[in-house]
Amino acid sequence: MTASTATETGAAIVKLEDVHLSFGQTEVLKGIDLTINKGDAVSIIGPSGSGKSTILRCINALVTPQSGKITVAGTRVDQLTKESERIQLRKRVGIVFQQYNLFPHLTVLDNIVLAPTKILGADRTATVKLARELLEKVRLSEKADAYPGQLSGGQQQRVAIARALAMKPELVLFDEVTSALDPETVGEVLWVIRDLIRDGMTSILVTHEMRFAEEISDTVVFTENGRIVDHGSPQQIFHTTDNPRIRQFVGGLSGGGRGAVRDGEGI
Amino acid sequence: MTASTATETGAAIVKLEDVHLSFGQTEVLKGIDLTINKGDAVSIIGPSGSGKSTILRCINALVTPQSGKITVAGTRVDQLTKESERIQLRKRVGIVFQQYNLFPHLTVLDNIVLAPTKILGADRTATVKLARELLEKVRLSEKADAYPGQLSGGQQQRVAIARALAMKPELVLFDEVTSALDPETVGEVLWVIRDLIRDGMTSILVTHEMRFAEEISDTVVFTENGRIVDHGSPQQIFHTTDNPRIRQFVGGLSGGGRGAVRDGEGI
Amino acid sequence: MSMAVTPKTTSTSSRVLRYIGFVAMPLIVIVWSLIDLSLGRELVEWIPYLASGFSMNILITICAVTLGTTAGVTLGLMQLAPFWFVRLPAQIYVQIFRNAPALVLIFATTYIFPFEIVLFGNYLPFPDWVKAVIGLAILSSAYIAEITRGAVLSIPTTQWEATKGLGFSRLQALRYVILPQCVRRSLPPWMNVASSMAMGTSLASLVGVHELMHAATDASTAVRRLDFTIIAYVVVMAAFFTLCYPIARLTRRLEQRFNAG
Amino acid sequence: MQDMNLTGLFIDLMGRLGLNYEFLATGYEAQIWRDGFITTLYLVAVTIPVSLIVGLIFAACLTSGRLWLSAPVRGFVELTRNTPTLVQLMFSFLVLNTVVSNMLGGAQNNPLSPFFWVVAVVGLHVAALHAEAIRGGIEAVPSSMIEAARGMGFSQFEILRYVQIPLAFRASLPAIVNGLISLVKSTTVGNAIAVSEITYASIMVWTQRDNVVELMIVLLAFFSLINFVVARVGSWVERRLAIPGYGL
Amino acid sequence: DATLDRIKGRGKLTVGVILSGAPFGSIDPKTQEQKGYNIDIAKALAADLGVELETVTVTPPNRVQFLQQGKVDILIANMQYTEERAKVLDYVPTPYDRAGGAAVVRKDSGLKDWADLKGKPVCISQGSNYAQPLAEEYGAIVKGLPSQPESLLALQGGNCVAAVHVGATVGLLLLDRADEWKDYAIPFPTELIPSDSVIWLRKGEADTQKALDESVKKLHASGKMLELAKENRLLNTKYLEEENKKLSAK
């Protein structure tokens, strides 16, 4: 474990204040408050449908809440009205999804190079160099010219991470990046994220890998039913919490996913 | 755990003797010997590409080995030459795949009823009754008229199991039935299989859920690289084996999938 | 979020268009006829003649599309057969007839089929419209064969695998599982074929059928008014539109129905 | 001279088979007929790119989600798909063209030739077919992939340009090739407004010589040849653009 | 021969007619029946043979096919005599009319004779036989439109300087619809390739040919042909009058 208690490494880079969001009739976020400092690694855990992905989408301006304040790196995200402003924000906040969604018609290298050159207008030679460095980082140097269809799921997901990093984001959001992977390839993706966080990248992870969340996070946030039920150091959430719901979720198979199957309870 | 040591519950229903199989140049099965008795539950575990799915396909006559004997319920599967004979066999051996592959254009009920009525020529009213019982068993009675697209992955997989059972098979093969599911819905599918096995259905499971395999199997088979490296009671394979490779696979994240993340090693 | 917005806007726009489509052209015809009453009278006089022509277009369209679909699906499946002696003839048929202009195919039917058949000493006329049906059915079957082949190939192999696992034979799998799923995928291109067959019926005059295009020319020739010639064209367009557009809408509705399922 | 002899030989040979190609020996008819081949090829060569480019623009409008862009295009697509191309062409040439002439102060100032109208009407008609096919392809791009691109800061247009169209184009290529094959055949409507393509030339010959069968055989062979080439090029492009791991 | 036997056997004469416009052939909207000079001739012939008449509308691409196939017995379809046609088909030697082309042009166009059409676009209908002489002799740029109405629309739209059609048809048009055509005239002094309109039939049907020829001659001699022409408002009946004189004199 790298760090465990409160989050005072730097200034707040993400701040959500009383964020409410509904899709049509269904209220999905019912007042979210969350502060994340520069350099932090925050994990969000919680049952399916509790609003984890939606929180990430709010931060990246992919959805706009009905009320509440969202500040990301000095920008009031909730007040952005123009799509072009949202695009500006998204260039600074990387996001990686469960379905890695590489562009199947481009090689691995082109997948990484496309956005920086076309969206940021970066120089191609420099970007290719950066891309190769990133591929090295995710240990896929030899796959630069392969197409996504020729890679395993774990390899694709690592490319997706490299693609997000190529935009040199100030913050990266990971949404269940290992859920679609077969059990044996989960490990390789988690290695990459662990390295990133060790290098000091600010990141927010939604994950079902409890053990992993415990190891790498500075703060763990537990959401349920559109609310943040509790947050604290991994030690607090995973071991010393009094909240019976969290204990159950963290402990049982039906609540905690595969991450929990070996500790003997819950089946 | 229901039963643990050797397999003497009944007569052999499946017998593989020195089965060799190649796809083109690549040798996938390199001499498989396996005996399964009536009423047994056998789990096959092992790393990706080790030939687990291929073993199931051989038993169901979906592929034919180059050499070796396969006997299933008295039929010499390896000697079947006509497609119609293979179809006869498949009617008696159910198989459920990782991608549940329900027929998207039919309701849940019709998915289950289609094969028995059209293939076995069973009476429709009786089959519908059976289908409703099976849906009850997999706890989906209320979804009889839904379309597959309207169900979650876990629900679809349970329908797929019901569909296989509707053919009243003598033996059911499960090929990583929970791998494509998100962590929270794995449990519901495993419940159904556990119930089935408790009811005495002969079944062969390929699975990555070690804890589950340990709990429900009579025998666990460990495959690697086209060979059966070891087999025995769950106690033997998971706890008392001397084989370092199996220890590593069962114990480490990189080897054992998510089933292992909570026991503190491997990350 | 734009995902959530898109279907809504397209549905409003198509609702607006639905009405415009049906109303616009007939409206032009009516307003014009009312402004110039002598033209209107002329048109009213000719409507029965034009209508009798158009009934042939409808008849031929329905028969040709039905026949072409049946034959096309069969040919499409033949193209996928595991035996070359089934596959090859179907492939050759499709390549030849898909590439041939409708004009040539319809004309060829006059050449190939007699105008009457002698049956037990009785002269039975071989109706001209049947020739047009055959010509168009040949063309549409070649197209539909390709559509069917494409649709079958686009069904995930895992579906075939599932049927195998349940003990379906190849034909049973096709009949109960694969083809029903092909319907949705094939609907839009099928509609394209159906509407081009409807348009193709205007070539039926080549084999001596009294159809709308020809009737409109007859009418223009007889009336000898320039404005009548023009309004006759608008009437022809409106007629074909009323024939094809409902089919187009129906297929889109079906498409959505299957999407929901 | 050599040429004349060859023609003569051909006519003679065909004559023995009961096919009348005697017009080839004449001046005027042989001339328009030979020109007909060239005009058709030219027409096809011009109309194909027009239909592809306009089809792409139409598809972009249809999927833009903006009513003022999609509604007119949808209206046009339905109109052109559901009315005979032949009538559209005659209407455009005999009515619209006259209107244009009047606006420009006389036919002599009107630069729009019958050839232009064939390219416009057939090109736009097939463009509508392409647009529907490409729209299907665009809508089939998984929404999660679009969200991934949006999450990276792509604008709507950039998503279309770099993600949706490349994928949709591949997915709809077979349908597009189908559209091009019917385009080649549709150029024959040009005869209705006296564009001297090959069917027009054939009509002019067979109305005088009544050798319809002979000319139909040539038409069949000629169009089959062009379409064979189109289909070949189509499958070549399909292979060139194929990407591993995707059955696109 | 076969055709005559069949006509007699069935008691029916099947005639292929073309509806190229008044006065030769068109549709009567009220009865939806064909009318015109060609149809009247067909009726008269059938009456003379003592059989019923059935007419079939034909178009340029299918007329010969229909005749060869036996779908029609004879063609009265504006097909002028040409040597090429005579090689494949037989015809009734006595013509029922002589017709040539007339050019409709704008009055202010300044065109005076056929030679003035050199290098200018000229509209015709696709069935007509004026294309070759217009192009080869007078150097006009010929544009064949599907039928006469389109050709005339193209003329009015300024797409060509002249529309050349059978003299009788356009002459009658300019008379009947003087308002619409007030800016147009038929100024050329001569008709283009005046030639004989004959009835066509299958090759080698000598008996039919003979029987029909007699009938046609009879119609000319009795003045019935002339009468039909006048009823249908053929403008130029000079040829028919000559024929009537010649034959009735015998």
Ligand SMILES: Nc1ncnc2c1ncn2[C@@H]1O[C@H](COP(=O)(O)OP(=O)(O)OP(=O)(O)O)[C@@H](O)[C@H]1O
């Ligand atoms: N576009 C949408 N329209 C309507 N409802 C939505 C939409 N997106 C999400 N929801 C609903 O919002 C709720 C929260 O969704 P969210 O994806 O944030 O959950 P989650 O915590 O990420 O769950 P999971 O672990 O399953 O990914 C769910 O009930 C979901 O059905």
Ligand SMILES: Nc1ncnc2c1ncn2[C@@H]1O[C@H](COP(=O)(O)OP(=O)(O)OP(=O)(O)O)[C@@H](O)[C@H]1O
């Ligand atoms: N149809 C095929 N053609 C060629 N090779 C194949 C085919 N099916 C399987 N293989 C190869 O056979 C080997 C064993 O495959 P199999 O699917 O049995 O492995 P598995 O143990 O089920 O792996 P996993 O856990 O990934 O499902 C793999 O290397 C695979 O690439």
Ligand SMILES: [Mg+2]
């Ligand atoms: Mg989520």
Ligand SMILES: [Mg+2]
């Ligand atoms: Mg497998």
